[in-house]
Amino acid sequence: MTDARWRSHWVGADGKLGLAQLAIPPDVAPADLAQYLYDIYHENATPTNGDVFEIGAK
Template sequence: MEKYRFNVFGDILLIERRDLAWRCFAVGADGKLGPVDLAVPSEVSHEELPQYLYDIFHEGASLSDGDIFEIL
């Protein structure tokens, strides 16, 4: 199983790949995970995730919210 964390305009998302499916979770300030209703197509690669997330979330972000980047 692959797991990746992204800062998405100030919110933290954990995206994991299990078999061929992506699952998305919001990471709370306490570290708890909550499911996110976000369908990521199975053909999206790890390298394409930042652009995919940008395409989905950019309209709801303000200029002060920053950008999208992977948390290593």
């Protein structure tokens, strides 16, 4: 078994990445990540900012 963990980042105004304080359980599969985040954060949604989607991977 590997030490597989999720890491989340935010992008600052200068384009630099910062480590986000977001805990995602290691058993959340990549295919389930968007739904997990939606379930956790849907109450913080606004009419113009309410969807969860993948923006890309490096």
